[in-house]
Amino acid sequence: MTTTERVPLTAKDFKGRINPDWCPGCGDFGVLAALQKALAELGLQPHQVLTVSGIGCSSNLPGFIHSYGMHTLHGRSLPVATGAKLANHELTVIATGGDGDGYGIGGNHLTHIARRNVDLTYVVMNNQIYGLTTGQVSPTSRHGMKTKSTPFGNVETPINPITSAIMNGATFVARGFSADGKQLCELMQAAIQHRGFSLIDVFSPCVTFNHDNGYDFFKPRLKKLEDQGHDPKDWKAACEKAMAWGDEIWTGLFFQRQAPTLGDLEPVLAEGGPLARRPLGLAKEASRRILERMM
Amino acid sequence: MSSSGFDYAIAIGGAAGQGIATPGNLLSRIFIRRGLHMNAYNAFQSIIRGGHIFLTIRASDAPVHSHGDQLDLLVCLNQDTMDRHLRLMRKGTHVLFNSDAIKPGAAADGVHLCPLPVKQLTDDNRNKLVQNTVAIGAIVRLLGLDFEDLSRVLAQQFGKKEQKVVDENVAVARAGFDHAGGNFAPIGRQTPMGKKPLAVWTGNDALAMGGAAAGVKFYCAYPMSPSTGVLHWMAKNARETGIMVRQVEDEIGVAMMVIGAAHAGCRAMCATSGGGFALMTEAIGAAAMLEVPCVIIDVQRAGPSTGVPTKTEQGDLWQALGASQGDFPRLIVAPHDALDAFRTIPQLFNLVDRLQCPGLVLSDLLISEGTFSVDPDDLQMQPEIDRGKLVTTALSGQGALDGSYLRYQNTPDGISPRVQPGVPGGMHVVSTDEHDEDGVLISDEFTDPIKRRMMVEKRARKFDGLLQRIQAPVLEGPADAEVTLVSWGSTRGVIAEAIAQLQKDGIVANQLAIKWLVPLHGDAITAILQRANKTIVVENNHSGQFQRYLRGETGFTADASIRKYDGEPFMPHHIADGVRKLRKGSVKIHVPDQEVMV
Numbered sequence: 001m002t003t004t005e006r007v008p009l010t011a012k013d014f015k016g017r018i019n020p021d022w023c024p025g026c027g028d029f030g031v032l033a034a035l036q037k038a039l040a041e042l043g044l045q046p047h048q049v050l051t052v053s054g055i056g057c058s059s060n061l062p063g064f065i066h067s068y069g070m071h072t073l074h075g076r077s078l079p080v081a082t083g084a085k086l087a088n089h090e091l092t093v094i095a096t097g098g099d100g101d102g103y104g105i106g107g108n109h110l111t112h113i114a115r116r117n118v119d120l121t122y123v124v125m126n127n128q129i130y131g132l133t134t135g136q137v138s139p140t141s142r143h144g145m146k147t148k149s150t151p152f153g154n155v156e157t158p159i160n161p162i163t164s165a166i167m168n169g170a171t172f173v174a175r176g177f178s179a180d181g182k183q184l185c186e187l188m189q190a191a192i193q194h195r196g197f198s199l200i201d202v203f204s205p206c207v208t209f210n211h212d213n214g215y216d217f218f219k220p221r222l223k224k225l226e227d228q229g230h231d232p233k234d235w236k237a238a239c240e241k242a243m244a245w246g247d248e249i250w251t252g253l254f255f256q257r258q259a260p261t262l263g264d265l266e267p268v269l270a271e272g273g274p275l276a277r278r279p280l281g282l283a284k285e286a287s288r289r290i291l292e293r294m295m
Numbered sequence: 296m297s298s299s300g301f302d303y304a305i306a307i308g309g310a311a312g313q314g315i316a317t318p319g320n321l322l323s324r325i326f327i328r329r330g331l332h333m334n335a336y337n338a339f340q341s342i343i344r345g346g347h348i349f350l351t352i353r354a355s356d357a358p359v360h361s362h363g364d365q366l367d368l369l370v371c372l373n374q375d376t377m378d379r380h381l382r383l384m385r386k387g388t389h390v391l392f393n394s395d396a397i398k399p400g401a402a403a404d405g406v407h408l409c410p411l412p413v414k415q416l417t418d419d420n421r422n423k424l425v426q427n428t429v430a431i432g433a434i435v436r437l438l439g440l441d442f443e444d445l446s447r448v449l450a451q452q453f454g455k456k457e458q459k460v461v462d463e464n465v466a467v468a469r470a471g472f473d474h475a476g477g478n479f480a481p482i483g484r485q486t487p488m489g490k491k492p493l494a495v496w497t498g499n500d501a502l503a504m505g506g507a508a509a510g511v512k513f514y515c516a517y518p519m520s521p522s523t524g525v526l527h528w529m530a531k532n533a534r535e536t537g538i539m540v541r542q543v544e545d546e547i548g549v550a551m552m553v554i555g556a557a558h559a560g561c562r563a564m565c566a567t568s569g570g571g572f573a574l575m576t577e578a579i580g581a582a583a584m585l586e587v588p589c590v591i592i593d594v595q596r597a598g599p600s601t602g603v604p605t606k607t608e609q610g611d612l613w614q615a616l617g618a619s620q621g622d623f624p625r626l627i628v629a630p631h632d633a634l635d636a637f638r639t640i641p642q643l644f645n646l647v648d649r650l651q652c653p654g655l656v657l658s659d660l661l662i663s664e665g666t667f668s669v670d671p672d673d674l675q676m677q678p679e680i681d682r683g684k685l686v687t688t689a690l691s692g693q694g695a696l697d698g699s700y701l702r703y704q705n706t707p708d709g710i711s712p713r714v715q716p717g718v719p720g721g722m723h724v725v726s727t728d729e730h731d732e733d734g735v736l737i738s739d740e741f742t743d744p745i746k747r748r749m750m751v752e753k754r755a756r757k758f759d760g761l762l763q764r765i766q767a768p769v770l771e772g773p774a775d776a777e778v779t780l781v782s783w784g785s786t787r788g789v790i791a792e793a794i795a796q797l798q799k800d801g802i803v804a805n806q807l808a809i810k811w812l813v814p815l816h817g818d819a820i821t822a823i824l825q826r827a828n829k830t831i832v833v834e835n836n837h838s839g840q841f842q843r844y845l846r847g848e849t850g851f852t853a854d855a856s857i858r859k860y861d862g863e864p865f866m867p868h869h870i871a872d873g874v875r876k877l878r879k880g881s882v883k884i885h886v887p888d889q890e891v892m893v
Contacts, residue, residue: 050716
């Protein structure tokens with residue numbers, strides 16, 4: 001490994017082989033830019049980073065970053081990212097995707113990765129709509145919203161990813177806004193540096209299919225937790241702030257606590273480096289003991 | 296068929312919760328330590344307490360491939376067992392029962408009814424499991440073995456508990472041993488010694504050990520009968536073997552976690568049964584498209600749907616053949632027995648690493664939950680490991696960014712060098728969307744029929760010449776046999792025993808046992824079967840899944856079939872009787888009746 005020969009990088013060094021295919025004005029551009037900047041400012045090298053996504057507009061993100069990447073199945077970024085992180089815990093693993101991918105079809109995995117405290121960062125580009133399938137209701141679409149699959153208005157209640165994640169045991173829960181690159185980049189750096197599972201839910205407007213929750217909706221409403229002296233250790237205050245959805249909607253770091261990660265609690269990882277680099281097969285002594293117990 | 300002809304089957308019947316596993320383990324250990332071969336089948340239900348459990352342990356000084364056709368000794372732990380099974384016992388057999396609680400029924404002439412006055416023998420011991428230990432003591436005496444043969448395995452079985460527990464069990468067993476000596480006729484034949492002590496394992500142990508030997512570093516699963524034994528072995532041995540073992544929220548997560556770990560560079564494996572396998576199917580296609588090597592085991596049970604969770608079937612062949620949308624090559628292998636399963640896993644890992652594709656294993660309850668003797672000298676714990684074109688050392692360029700490394704390079708053999716994430720210079724994206732050589736999607740705005748065709752052909756080309764690396768099935772038995780029995784997977788052993796039975800009647804049969812289903816040695820199989828006189832396909836399902844697959848792949852239509860789909864495995868005579876019926880006449884399908892209702 002040549003990781004010691006570090007050259008300071010900029011966000012441009014994380015620019016991928018191709019340009020994003022998102023619609024002009026899509027919030028995901030801001031998320032991609034903030035992530036590239038965060039990786040550079042943390043001093044990471046492209047080969048040290050693995051981005052993992054599911055399927056959807058935002059899940060195309062790994063293709064636009066210069067790093068290792070996996071573009072997997074719809075809703076399945078988190079188990080893939082978990083497997084990769086446990087196999088090589090030296091990798092900086094970042095899962096990305098949208099609200100349908102992460103809170104809908106992949107919701108079960110989010111519940112469990114949160115309680116397991118796997119040391120990786122999950123960035124959800126939440127546009128409150130299914131964009132790639134041309135505009136259907138999503139798990140975060142507001143009650144009453146008219147979409148192609150709810151022409152008379154959505155009768156379901158949207159999920160609250162912030163309170164859900166806190167309740168499920170996530171150790172770092174934040175919300176950003178794609179148009180506020182500075183705050184988002186700071187949150188991403190803090191999340192990547194946080195030891196344990198970190199969720200950043202990002203309002204990332206879909207300018208094509210969600211006309212209810214665009215930039216004009218968010219800009220006058222968004223308030224920053226850091227400006228209000230919110231204590232991220234206070235989970236009750238965090239939940240209260242996360243429930244606000246009206247004239248005031250909060251962004252920033254809602255909740256953070258320190259807890260051992262899944263990797264910390266796995267004796268198999270205690271020594272010997274990443275599993276993926278260890279010699280294969282059974283040691284003679286282990287083989288002998290296994291056979292002895294069968295006799 | 297054995298050298299001294301010793302072939303003895305003991306059955307223990309009772310309700311779940313009556314502790315049948317322990318006497319089963321004790322007897323298995325006694326037999327293997329004497330160097331006798333053994334094969335145990337446990338007929339049970341999906342219930343933790345109650346129901347009816349019937350464990351058959353067959354021992355011989357020659358290899359045994361099934362639980363056999365008949366019982367020599369029956370232990371009844373409850374009245375239900377006596378009522379159900381006494382009628383199966385023939386002249387010269389023994390029936391042991393707790394005479395305090397169980398009334399014997401009408402036995403056939405010459406059956407030795409052996410009442411055990413358990414209360415009297417154990418000073419009114421209130422432990423409900425005490426009757427089991429008394430019975431074991433009596434069995435050991437009837438077999439003409441030394442009491443020390445039993446006391447040693449009792450010490451091993453209960454050794455982790457306090458000495459008092461060992462002592463109490465030894466005393467109770469001694470009472471049963473002594474009582475049998477004074478009151479019951481011995482079995483009337485010598486229990487032989489084998490050449491050397493053997494070991495004991497289940498098929499699930501074998502699958503797990505095969506993975507460990509192959510270098511699996513990541514195993515995950517969601518519990519599902521009858522595959523859970525693999526998870527148990529892995530969890531128990533995780534620390535000693537350095538394997539990361541995880542229980543995951545569902546089988547979708549299991550398969551995807553395996554893909555993540557495998558892509559990161561570990562050998563990764565998972566096991567499930569048909570229902571869980573159904574949930575994994577999208578992931579199997581993902582592994583094929585991402586070109587990530589992984590091994591997925593389906594331990595088949597009786598289906599469809601929840602089906603019969605504790606009963607066996609070979610009903611998932613078509614599910615494995617068609618798992619996942621799209622058109623892509625995969626590997627499917629159905630080992631014949633536990634030892635074969637152990638040897639197959641490392642071989643399959645070498646193949647999937649080489650071909651960068653998913654490999655599927657079809658086991659079934661019969662193999663996976665069966666308990667078998669094995670010669671430890673037959674276990675190659677350090678098999679050859681070939682990781683194919685895996686790149687783990689730094690490259691000089693910027694990976695896909697400057698085109699210096701192309702993950703899906705269109706090579707002559709279709710296999711592209713695979714860089715392990717974390718390696719400097721190999722940065723790239725793998726994708727379940729169709730992609731170009733550099734990993735960039737062609738599925739959306741860049742769609743290009745020429746590139747799509749190239750990638751489909753590249754993935755398919757990886758399998759060219761593969762048959763040469765996989766042993767072709769061979770005809771076992773005389774080439775000019777009157778009947779050729781065709782099997783796949785777990786039925787090979789029981790068919791061999793059926794063939795031996797037929798031979799005694801002067802009926803000559805041979806067997807063609809198929810293990811590799813994909814790729815299938817179609818030409819070799821056809822060449823053999825075209826020369827056969829009468830071909831009969833034997834399988835544990837209703838619709839003849841393999842028979843239809845064989846016809847589809849080769850155009851060869853077998854003459855007849857023996858099929859069983861009642862949940863219980865074949866016994867040798869089921870197949871022998873079927874051959875007698877089918878060898879002449881116009882009947883096409885024989886479905887044997889299951890006599891022992893368990």
